[in-house]
Amino acid sequence: MKFLYRGVIALAAVLTLLWTPSPALAQEDYPTSPYDLIAQTNAYRGSYGNPPLETDAVLMYTAQATAEIMASLQTCAHIRDLGYGGVEERVRAAGYGSGTAFATENIVCGRGEFADVYASYWADFDHMRPVENPAYQHVGAGAARDSNGMVYYVLHAAYSSGGGGSSGTVKTPVPGTPGLPTVTREVIMLVQTATSQADGTLVHVVQPGQTLIMIANAYKVELNSLYQLNNLPPGNAVIYVGQKLLVKIGPTPTISPTATETPLPPTLTPTRTLVPPTLTPSLTATLTVTPTADNVFSRVANFQNMNRRGFGIGIIVVCALGLAAVLLSLFKK
Secondary structure (H helix, E strand, C coil): CHHHHHHHHHHHHHHHHHHCCCCCHHHCCCCCCHHHHHHHHHHHHHHCCCCCCEECHHHHHHHHHHHHHHHHHCCCCCHHHHCCCCHHHHHHHHCCCCCCEEEEEEEEEECCCCCCHHHHCCCCCCCCHHHHCCCCCEEEEEEEECCCCCEEEEEEEEEECCCCCCCCCCCCCCCCCCCCCCCCCCCCCCCCCCCCCCCCCEEEECCCCCCHHHHHHHHCCCHHHHHHHCCCCCCCCCCCCCCEEEEECCCCCCCCCCCCCCCCCCCCCCCCCCCCCCCCCCCCCCCCCCCCCCCHHHHHHHHHCCCHHHHHHHHHHHHHHHHHHHHHHHHHC
């Protein structure tokens, strides 16, 4: 039952692809052409050391048909999620590969230009498969615009176990199915690093198929450095063939300071200067006796202030008088 369901889905996808109007890449003027997507893919592969993918007629058809289905539904989503078969089922049914086919699908939608779609939208692991995986051999891309001006881009990359691509003819059970679009091969020139100028500045001249990320990888510089040195808007920068990109600025010469001899000031000889001492008056306490009212203590104080010689004479006189009195009393007896 599971295989029957998958067969019905694959058959529906094939019929849808076959009844889709013929891809007409040259009739539309897209901001970014399908061949620009292929050129960017191969430029990135070159930066990773992988050979460029060959444009395959069947993959161009399936990618263009897928883009037109998305535009008719006005939805930017993988049509596998909308009930159609997966990309591997679609490319196998359309006739790609001589053995088991392996394929991957990248989509992006918008009204503006995608100058570097991998840096802007396809930088994750799943979208980088066509770039990083050396097993992929073939590529196809398509674009379609809806009634509102939205452009739907699709890129199909694939390889097969048999090693070959498609025969150039879409397998179809329906007579009168439109043919495949004309396939032209893009010229991709890998980056050849320029030689530094005399002052150390590096300038790269953009060649066909080269992108900023490819140039940055070749010179081993940061992508943001290229944006800044060349005043380019990050993530949406547009470069053109022949444009000169500044990759590296030469070193700025360092100015060495010149030593200037500064004369030393004359040596000062100290001179001895005699400074007269400063006399500081000292205060001497003077005992001042303040007379108070006449009392025993004041008399004692006055007595103490008398002349000691007079005092001694007085005592002698008193003693003499006392002695005379004693002798006199003896004679009277």
